[in-house]
Amino acid sequence: MSSSSQVTESWISSFCGLLGHEYFAEVTEDFIEDDFNLTGLASQVPMYKEALEMILDVEPEEDEEDEEEEEEDEEDDDVLGEERRGGYRRAGDRRHLRMASDVSVVESSAELLYGLIHQRFITSRQGIQHMAEKYELQHFGTCPRVHCNSCKVLPVGLNDSPGHETVKLFCPSCLDVYTPPNSRFQAVDGAFFGTTFGSLFFMTFTDLDIGGGRRSAAGAADALMAIQAANAEAKGRGSTSNANITSINGVAPHNLAPGLGVGNIYEPRIYGFRVSERARTGPRMKWLRMRPADITELDETRRFWEEREQGEKKPDDDDMTMVDVQRGGNPVDKRKKAVARSRRTNGSGIGGGSPMDTGSIGAG
Amino acid sequence: MDDFVSDTDSDYTSYWRDWFISSRGNEYFCEIDEDYLTDRFNLTGLNADVQYYQYALDLITDVFDVDCDDQLRDAVEKSARHLYGLVHARYIVTTRGLAKMLEKFKKSDFGKCPRVMCDSHPLLPMGQSDLPGNSPVKLYCARCEDIYNPKSSRHSVIDGAYFGTSFHNILFQVYPTMLPSKSLRRYEPRVFGFKVHAAAALARWQDEQREAMRERLKAAKVDVLFEEDEDDEEEGEPVSDEDEEMDVGEQGAALVAAK
Ligand SMILES: [Zn+2]
Ligand SMILES: [Zn+2]
Numbered sequence: 205m206s207s208s209s210q211v212t213e214s215w216i217s218s219f220c221g222l223l224g225h226e227y228f229a230e231v232t233e234d235f236i237e238d239d240f241n242l243t244g245l246a247s248q249v250p251m252y253k254e255a256l257e258m259i260l261d262v263e264p265e266e267d268e269e270d271e272e273e274e275e276e277d278e279e280d281d282d283v284l285g286e287e288r289r290g291g292y293r294r295a296g297d298r299r300h301l302r303m304a305s306d307v308s309v310v311e312s313s314a315e316l317l318y319g320l321i322h323q324r325f326i327t328s329r330q331g332i333q334h335m336a337e338k339y340e341l342q343h344f345g346t347c348p349r350v351h352c353n354s355c356k357v358l359p360v361g362l363n364d365s366p367g368h369e370t371v372k373l374f375c376p377s378c379l380d381v382y383t384p385p386n387s388r389f390q391a392v393d394g395a396f397f398g399t400t401f402g403s404l405f406f407m408t409f410t411d412l413d414i415g416g417g418r419r420s421a422a423g424a425a426d427a428l429m430a431i432q433a434a435n436a437e438a439k440g441r442g443s444t445s446n447a448n449i450t451s452i453n454g455v456a457p458h459n460l461a462p463g464l465g466v467g468n469i470y471e472p473r474i475y476g477f478r479v480s481e482r483a484r485t486g487p488r489m490k491w492l493r494m495r496p497a498d499i500t501e502l503d504e505t506r507r508f509w510e511e512r513e514q515g516e517k518k519p520d521d522d523d524m525t526m527v528d529v530q531r532g533g534n535p536v537d538k539r540k541k542a543v544a545r546s547r548r549t550n551g552s553g554i555g556g557g558s559p560m561d562t563g564s565i566g567a568g
Numbered sequence: 569m570d571d572f573v574s575d576t577d578s579d580y581t582s583y584w585r586d587w588f589i590s591s592r593g594n595e596y597f598c599e600i601d602e603d604y605l606t607d608r609f610n611l612t613g614l615n616a617d618v619q620y621y622q623y624a625l626d627l628i629t630d631v632f633d634v635d636c637d638d639q640l641r642d643a644v645e646k647s648a649r650h651l652y653g654l655v656h657a658r659y660i661v662t663t664r665g666l667a668k669m670l671e672k673f674k675k676s677d678f679g680k681c682p683r684v685m686c687d688s689h690p691l692l693p694m695g696q697s698d699l700p701g702n703s704p705v706k707l708y709c710a711r712c713e714d715i716y717n718p719k720s721s722r723h724s725v726i727d728g729a730y731f732g733t734s735f736h737n738i739l740f741q742v743y744p745t746m747l748p749s750k751s752l753r754r755y756e757p758r759v760f761g762f763k764v765h766a767a768a769a770l771a772r773w774q775d776e777q778r779e780a781m782r783e784r785l786k787a788a789k790v791d792v793l794f795e796e797d798e799d800d801e802e803e804g805e806p807v808s809d810e811d812e813e814m815d816v817g818e819q820g821a822a823l824v825a826a827k
Contacts, residue, residue, distance in 0.1 A: 348682045348716045350696075350706050362684070362755075372684050374757070379767050381755045382682040385719035403757040403764045453766035460766055470708075470715050474734045474741070481781065482790050485740045488750050489713040491778035495770065502769045 215261050219318060224388035226343060227359040227371060227397070229334040231318070231325040236260060241328075245320050248366075255313035259321075316366060319396030323364065326401050332408055335401070347375035348382055351470070351493070352463035355414060357382070360402035361394030369394040374402035376414045377463030378493065406459070415462035449499060457499045465495030584630055588652060593722035595677055596693045596705065596731070598668040600652070600659045605629055614654050617700070624648040653730030654700065660735050666742055669735070673746070681709035682716055685753045691716070692736040695728025703728050708736045711748040751795045752778075765813040 213221075220228045235241055236259065246252045257263075325331035338344065339356055346354040355377035362369045362381070371392040372381040384390070406412070449457055469490050472479040480486050496502060589597050604610055605628060615621040620640075624647035626632035632644070659665040672678065673690055680688040691707035694715065705726045706715045718724050740747050754771065757764040785792045 348719065350715045350717060374755075379755065379757060379770070381684045383684060383688075385682070399761075400759050403759045403767070407759065407764070453769050455766040461770060464770075470713060472713070472737045474737045476733075479737055482785065482788050483741075484744060484790075485737070485747060486790075487713055488781070488792060488794075489711075491774045491781065492712060492754065493714060494774050494777050496773060502766070502773055504769055504772070 212261075215259050215314070216318070219315065224391055227338075227389070227392065228322060229326060229331060229338060231321055232330065233260060235325050235328065235330065236321055241324055242321065245317060248320060249313050249317045251310050251313045252317065254310045255317045258310055258314040259318055319366065319393055322396050323361070323398040323401070326397065327404055332401075332405060335405065336409060339405070344373060345385065347373075347377060347463070348385065349375065349378055349380070349463065351468040352377040353415075355463060358402045358405055359384075359397045361397045361399055364395055364398050364400075366393045366395040371397055375463070376402075376406050376459070377461065379461050379464075407454075410456065410459070412459070414459045452499050452502055460499065460502075461495050464493050466497055468495075469493045584628055584648070585652070588649070593720075593726070596672075596723065596726065597652070597656055598660065598665065598672060600655055601664060602629065604659055604662070604664070605655065610658060611655060614651060617654060618647050618651045620644050620647045621651065624651045628652055650700070650727075653727055656730050657695075657698070657732040657735070660731065661738050666739055670739065670743060670746070673739070678707060679718065681707075681711060682719070683709065683712050683714070685751065685755065686711045689748055692739065693731040694736045695731045695733055698729055698732050698734075700727050700729040705731055710736075710740060710746075711750065749793070749795045753796075763813045768813050 216230050216233075219225060220230050236256075242256075249255055322331075326335050335358070339358060342356055344357050344359050346352075347357050352375055355375055357373040357375045359371050360374040360381065362372060370390045371384065371394045373384055374381050406414070451457075452460060470493075472487055481488075501507070585599050588594055589599050605625070611625070618624055620643060623632060623634065623644045626634075627644055627648040628651060636644070660669050669692070673692055676688075676690040678691045678693050680686075680690055686709055689709055689711040691709050693705050694708045695705060696703045696715075704724050705718065705728045707718055708715050756771070757767040782792050
């Protein structure tokens with residue numbers, strides 16, 4: 205990369221230019237110089253003051269313009285699944301080889317500090333804009349999932365404090381996270397991107413067309429299938445039509461997980477025959493890639509009130525399948541249950557009889 | 569492709585198949601037995617699909633010794649690779665072939681699932697079509713039951729038909745103990761600690777679909793077990809700290825603006 209000439213490159217741009225640091229945006233100096241943005245970081249970073257000076261290229265006492273040895277060790281390791289957790293801060297250790305130990309401590313502190321500032325920067329108005337430019341240029345790559353049709357992804361962390369997980373890639377099309385394809389990114393701490401950025405990005409840029417090319421050539425057959433399914437379902441439900449809905453739970457329907465749903469779920473087959481769900485080796489994970497063809501099914505509030513009204517008169521078969529009408533009644537009740545259930549799912553797993561189990565949902 | 573063509577004159581008695589499966593980019597292929605290749609029955613119908621069929625077959629079985637110019641040589645070489653792929657698709661669903669691919673699977677020769685929640689589960693190569701020329705090879709993860717693009721461009725040019733649509737599913741039928749456990753773990757999009765409402769609502773809906781599947785299977789007396797089932801006996805107890813959700817749109821934008 206550009207470890208080029210005499211023109212003194214700023215610490216920040218040389219850091220961002222390192223191999224494996226392609227996901228980082230260059231944090232602006234004004235952002236770093238605003239103390240408010242650094243609140244609380246002093247206690248998280250050893251040799252904070254020196255680290256901050258290094259990032260801002262403020263030379264401490266001795267003002268030497270010295271031999272910058274920046275050797276790039278380019279190891280394009282394409283090894284399929286190489287684990288390299290502990291190996292993190294390596295990038296820093298190689299930069300300046302002057303006064304060995306001290307400098308390298310400051311150097312790695314500077315990287316940690318930069319990472320933590322970066323986490324905050326990319327959720328600021330200015331920083332998220334920077335990242336949008338990188339996103340448009342596809343600096344973060346695309347989703348490896350076949351049915352996501354190379355949807356552009358974003359770097360995210362699964363944790364906001366450093367030292368836990370390396371950086372991952374979030375795909376808005378399947379709402380899932382993936383390991384970056386190149387192992388050089390497995391030396392980058394996920395906390396430097398944080399848990400908020402990925403989702404905040406798509407909340408901020410609501411006009412992006414996430415699905416992108418999916419309506420084009422290759423996906424045409426699938427798209428057709430999806431449309432047909434939607435129509436069929438809409439007919440079945442009668443009243444509600446998808447066409448004029450502009451937003452569901454705050455997201456434009458075409459941007460809500462466009463890579464999921466009918467036509468985008470892998471169907472296992474043997475010699476052309478579908479492997480039955482009832483087979484021992486049958487599919488068990490389709491739910492993970494499902495999405496209702498009639499998107500209004502996700503409007504829980506509206507659904508609740510609709511169901512409640514009907515519940516007071518006579519429950520309609522169609523709706524019975526979606527909610528536990530017998531318990532009807534109280535609005536908080538259902539919401540709580542939903543939350544509780546989803547939490548169980550994510551944490552310790554799900555118990556046997558959920559109140560939603562009426563058995564006939566989506567059968568057939 | 570590579571350098572095989574150039575050192576032909578000296579030793580094309582060296583085994584073509586050895587060379588083929590050990591060349592860069594061909595890591596997904598296993599070696600087809602000589603016996604299988606020489607049994608005409610196994611090759612039924614392929615002669616129509618492959619140019620210079622007989623030459624190609626001779627080359628694969630190391631008996632090609634026609635003195636020919638480079639151009640023909642190249643064409644035969646290309647045909648041989650194609651023929652090998654087509655036979656490969658048939659071979660890997662035989663007992664021997666399955667066993668060989670299983671070994672490669674166990675060594676993660678086909679790579680590991682990129683999905684974080686799959687914990688690097690090994691993949692299997694597959695095609696979305698059994699007819700050549702339709703789409704390149706994909707990788708199947710039995711843990712999330714989804715398919716992925718190979719990450720290296722040298723694999724993403726291999727024809728998916730060389731593996732076919734059935735092989736990976738047959739493998740688990742023949743070796744059911746290789747089926748991984750399935751997990752409910754999933755990524756939860758969050759903003760400043762709050763779950764994103766749209767994603768959470770979808771996740772709840774998906775959970776309903778899954779529970780419906782469980783009911784269906786229970787009714788059909790088929791066991792379904794997810795990893796998390798084992799360590800989850802207490803039912804319905806909502807964990808106390810309320811997880812609030814955040815709506816998308818103006819609000820999100822406002823938050824950014826406020827920062
Ligand atoms: Zn995706
Ligand atoms: Zn997987």
